[in-house]
Amino acid sequence: MEHGRKKEQKEVDPKILEAKKEREQKRIEEYRQLLRDVRHKRAAQERDDAALALTRSILTINPEAYDVWNFRRVILIEQFGQLPPDEVQTRCKAELRLLDELLKVFPKSYWLWNHRQWVLQTLPHPEKEIARDLALVAAMLNLDARNFHGWDYRRYLIAFRDPAIPNGISTPKTEFDYTTKKIDQNFSNYSAWHYRSTVLNKAFASGGLEEQLEKDFELVRSAIYTEPADQSAWLYQRWLLGRQQSNVLSCLGGFLVGPPSLDGETGILVVFSAAVDVVAPPVVCLNTTALVGVSMRPVSPAHLQERTPAESTTTTTTSSQFWFLGFPNDATLVSGNSRTIHVRSLHEAFQAPSGLRLHRTVDLELDVEGDLSRFVVPFTGEYVDADHVMRAFRVSQGSEVVSDHESRTTHVNQWAPQPVSRDILLREIESLRELIEIEPDSKWPLLTLVYLLDRLGGDDLKEREEILDRLSHLDRKREIFYQDLKSRRRFDKIVSSILKG
Amino acid sequence: MTHADDSTHTGNRPRNKRVKYPLEVPANLTLDTESHVTYIKELDNKKDTLEYWVTEHLRLSGVYWGLTALAIMGRKDELDREQVIEFVVGCQHRSGGFGGSREHDPHMLYTLSALQILAVVDALDAVDREKVMQYVLSLGNPDGSFRGDEWGEVDSRFAYIALQCAALVEAADRKYGVGVWRGSAQGTPKGVGGVEERVEGGERGGTASQPVDAPSTAPPPPSQPESLTSPPPPQPSPSSSSPHANPPKTSRLGRLDTDLIASWVLRCKNFDGGFGNVPGAESHAGHIFTCVASLAICGRLDLVDRDLLGWWLAERQLANGGLNGRPEKLEDVCYSWWVLSSLQILGRDHWIDSRALAGFILSCQDSSGGFSDRPPDMPDVFHTLFAIAALSMIGYPGLNAVDPVYCLPTDVSRKLGMVVEWG
Numbered sequence: 001m002e003h004g005r006k007k008e009q010k011e012v013d014p015k016i017l018e019a020k021k022e023r024e025q026k027r028i029e030e031y032r033q034l035l036r037d038v039r040h041k042r043a044a045q046e047r048d049d050a051a052l053a054l055t056r057s058i059l060t061i062n063p064e065a066y067d068v069w070n071f072r073r074v075i076l077i078e079q080f081g082q083l084p085p086d087e088v089q090t091r092c093k094a095e096l097r098l099l100d101e102l103l104k105v106f107p108k109s110y111w112l113w114n115h116r117q118w119v120l121q122t123l124p125h126p127e128k129e130i131a132r133d134l135a136l137v138a139a140m141l142n143l144d145a146r147n148f149h150g151w152d153y154r155r156y157l158i159a160f161r162d163p164a165i166p167n168g169i170s171t172p173k174t175e176f177d178y179t180t181k182k183i184d185q186n187f188s189n190y191s192a193w194h195y196r197s198t199v200l201n202k203a204f205a206s207g208g209l210e211e212q213l214e215k216d217f218e219l220v221r222s223a224i225y226t227e228p229a230d231q232s233a234w235l236y237q238r239w240l241l242g243r244q245q246s247n248v249l250s251c252l253g254g255f256l257v258g259p260p261s262l263d264g265e266t267g268i269l270v271v272f273s274a275a276v277d278v279v280a281p282p283v284v285c286l287n288t289t290a291l292v293g294v295s296m297r298p299v300s301p302a303h304l305q306e307r308t309p310a311e312s313t314t315t316t317t318t319s320s321q322f323w324f325l326g327f328p329n330d331a332t333l334v335s336g337n338s339r340t341i342h343v344r345s346l347h348e349a350f351q352a353p354s355g356l357r358l359h360r361t362v363d364l365e366l367d368v369e370g371d372l373s374r375f376v377v378p379f380t381g382e383y384v385d386a387d388h389v390m391r392a393f394r395v396s397q398g399s400e401v402v403s404d405h406e407s408r409t410t411h412v413n414q415w416a417p418q419p420v421s422r423d424i425l426l427r428e429i430e431s432l433r434e435l436i437e438i439e440p441d442s443k444w445p446l447l448t449l450v451y452l453l454d455r456l457g458g459d460d461l462k463e464r465e466e467i468l469d470r471l472s473h474l475d476r477k478r479e480i481f482y483q484d485l486k487s488r489r490r491f492d493k494i495v496s497s498i499l500k501g
Numbered sequence: 502m503t504h505a506d507d508s509t510h511t512g513n514r515p516r517n518k519r520v521k522y523p524l525e526v527p528a529n530l531t532l533d534t535e536s537h538v539t540y541i542k543e544l545d546n547k548k549d550t551l552e553y554w555v556t557e558h559l560r561l562s563g564v565y566w567g568l569t570a571l572a573i574m575g576r577k578d579e580l581d582r583e584q585v586i587e588f589v590v591g592c593q594h595r596s597g598g599f600g601g602s603r604e605h606d607p608h609m610l611y612t613l614s615a616l617q618i619l620a621v622v623d624a625l626d627a628v629d630r631e632k633v634m635q636y637v638l639s640l641g642n643p644d645g646s647f648r649g650d651e652w653g654e655v656d657s658r659f660a661y662i663a664l665q666c667a668a669l670v671e672a673a674d675r676k677y678g679v680g681v682w683r684g685s686a687q688g689t690p691k692g693v694g695g696v697e698e699r700v701e702g703g704e705r706g707g708t709a710s711q712p713v714d715a716p717s718t719a720p721p722p723p724s725q726p727e728s729l730t731s732p733p734p735p736q737p738s739p740s741s742s743s744p745h746a747n748p749p750k751t752s753r754l755g756r757l758d759t760d761l762i763a764s765w766v767l768r769c770k771n772f773d774g775g776f777g778n779v780p781g782a783e784s785h786a787g788h789i790f791t792c793v794a795s796l797a798i799c800g801r802l803d804l805v806d807r808d809l810l811g812w813w814l815a816e817r818q819l820a821n822g823g824l825n826g827r828p829e830k831l832e833d834v835c836y837s838w839w840v841l842s843s844l845q846i847l848g849r850d851h852w853i854d855s856r857a858l859a860g861f862i863l864s865c866q867d868s869s870g871g872f873s874d875r876p877p878d879m880p881d882v883f884h885t886l887f888a889i890a891a892l893s894m895i896g897y898p899g900l901n902a903v904d905p906v907y908c909l910p911t912d913v914s915r916k917l918g919m920v921v922e923w924g
Binding site for chain 2: 021066067422
């Protein structure tokens with residue numbers, strides 16, 4: 001539905017009104033005639049150049065006519081079937097140029113962006129156009145930095161896989177740098193902050209994350225000192241700061257493990273936030289087919305436990321933070337084209353000895369292209385290379401679990417790339433207090449301060465309650481929200497005093 | 502899926518709402534019901550505008566928006582029921598899906614509008630629902646996502662559509678009996694030739710239809726992934742199924758695997774607790790609604806971080822009372838619905854200032870009826886529905902309650918026994 005359609009001034013002169021009406025009637029008649037013609041062509045299955053020209057005429061007037069796009073694709077598919085690849089390439093390029101023109105006028109039409117993806121998938125040599133499209137969408141995001149279709153399309157291009165560009169057109173680091181550029185242009189670009197949250201871990205998966213986090217805190221500080229009322233950087237900062245570790249059992253992720261050659265046992269190592277037992281075997285699927293004969297055993301080498309979070313010290317012989325799901329001897333698994341390995345319903349399969357269960361549904365998923373051995377982390381018997389495990393751990397605490405082999409879980413804790421140290425908390429609190437001195441009536445530093453004081457702990461709610469009361473006055477539209485935060489803190493205090501006995 | 506107690510008027514809404522209408526509405530800001538009713542009724546008489554013709558492809562949604570707005574205002578009889586049903590039926594294709602108008606290709610967007618219209622006019626027996634579900638299921642992907650049509654676009658809107666379609670079909674099957682519709686012999690489980698006859702007899706007879714010119718190479722014809730489908734449930738005789746039966750909690754809704762769908766929806770979740778239209782996409786209030794309402798239908802609201810997302814949604818309210826859809830964007834009346842319904846489903850609608858919102862919504866009324874996105878823009882029927890629905894949620898006097906999960910009058914979802922837990 002079109003938004004922001006400006007109201008026209010009511011015309012009073014009857015002559016002008018009449019002329020306007022006439023022009024409108026003429027345009028309607030022309031448009032309806034085009035529609036009649038194209039429907040006639042479609043009914044008669046005439047997928048010729050004249051039909052193609054008709055669809056173009058209609059779509060130039062109305063790019064939302066989705067079924068005209070459908071017919072246009074049907075014609076193109078048929079015509080392309082009879083052309084050599086280089087001519088298909090030329091025709092597809094012409095199609096992209098048509099879309100360039102239309103997107104200038106209608107940058108938010110879902111149907112246009114859909115058609116563009118189709119053209120890209122249809123191109124015999126998409127790699128030649130992807131770089132150009134990336135530049136085009138960057139130009140569009142210079143004009144409207146918040147067009148989510150543009151950002152989605154950029155992500156689509158980045159994820160595009162083609163034999164000619166096996167590693168894609170861009171790296172996570174390139175994408176991370178792009179978000180820095182967009183944020184530097186305008187601190188208020190929430191779309192860029194969002195994208196940053198999704199690529200931060202991937203961009204620094206092989207090191208440098210902690211240094212980058214320091215730089216990100218600095219970036220946020222520049223943004224909030226420049227414009228304390230702008231939400232964008234504050235929301236990102238809340239994510240950077242993370243939240244209190246909760247007492248919740250979660251699956252931190254998984255990755256493929258196996259011996260350097262695939263003669264030995266290969267499988268998936270699943271990692272939890274605490275030791276768990278098996279209740280029922282999880283379902284392991286290759287594409288959509290469940291694998292039969294998956295073996296399961298806990299893995300608990302001593303040197304791993306030393307480096308795991310404190311919760312795992314209760315590990316016994318039957319429960320473990322690490323579970324190995326061994327693949328059956330299946331040739332289709334080891335080699336083949338692109339395929340997806342899923343582990344389904346982990347929440348039904350595992351629970352902690354205390355009876356605590358995963359509070360979210362958890363599935364793991366891994367896309368494998370070509371030879372499985374390229375994705376496998378070296379693994380021999382009971383021994384897992386601790387460096388690999390630690391890398392998976394670190395990454396899995398972010399929004400997406402990504403090993404260096406592109407494994408990912410579908411459900412992970414969306415919070416915080418890294419746990420934040422007490423030193424950082426104290427430093428940020430200090431910085432907030434300074435900002436509050438300068439901007440006493442700015443609500444964002446006050447609210448953030450409440451959260452940071454929560455994180456420091458302590459039973460004394462006085463300062464936090466005073467701030468929340470102040471916020472209720474400063475920001476009346478959300479008055480009840482602040483009062484709810486206040487009562488929630490009182491409630492938690494009472495509960496914790498009961499638990500302490 | 503968990504069905505709430507049907508005896509409550511608005512589902513499991515918390516009783517402790519602190520902000521209640523009647524608010525003191527300024528005298529110049531009252532809902533001009535009569536002019537909105539006239540505006541909606543006149544929409545089909547605007548054939549002398551190009552606007553009418555370039556929006557033809559979404560006419561079925563237009564009827565849903567207008568009809569539902571009328572129903573909330575207690576005036577749904579202003580549209581001719583039989584005419585409405587005839588139009589809807591004429592938009593169905595052999596595949597079971599509906600086009601946006603006669604002679605338009607089927608798409609998920611219009612398939613849901615069709616069922617919603619039929620639900621509002623109490624005529625879900627007018628079409629072959631089994632065919633509709635076959636169409637919906639044919640667009641499911643193994644990962645729990647859904648395509649909008651055979652061309653393959655994936656979006657959280659389509660997962661929501663699949664779920665609401667399934668909820669409506671399940672409800673109607675309980676009411677009329679599985680396979681029982683006007684084109685079937687009463688009590689015969691499957692309509693034989695019903696859709697074909699009906700479609701051929703309609704205006705689109707003889708025109709191009711889907712199977713004839715379906716694309717021959719890409720994309721591949723949708724296959725029914727095993728993980729999404731299971732054999733149809735045993736068919737109870739109509740007399741044995743109570744229209745208000747609450748099925749036991751299960752991870753299925755009809756033939757949909759709600760846990761699988763919920764797991765895909767969760768992949769759209771972001772660092773701010775919100776949801777985008779696809780995994781990796783920025784949080785957007787419209788897509789948050791489709792994801793949160795989807796999880797509500799799946800009975801998996803436990804997967805939403807209510808406080809975090811509730812806070813983000815509450816921050817959509819701007820100084821003038823209106824709501825935007827993303828940080829640092831302009832207000833737009835349609836977000837009154839997307840944001841407020843999400844907040845209501847999460848039980849956090851008291852975190853914004855309803856009185857200020859009502860003032861903004863009412864300021865978007867056009868003097869000749871209908872609502873615009875913001876003054877002084879042109880009104881349209883899309884913004885008109887979401888303005889009136891939001892006013893109803895706020896508690897504006899004289900409006901019928903609206904179900905925040907389905908955007909249907911609560912009276913409709915309650916009678917169909919499809920109210921789910923929220924709030």
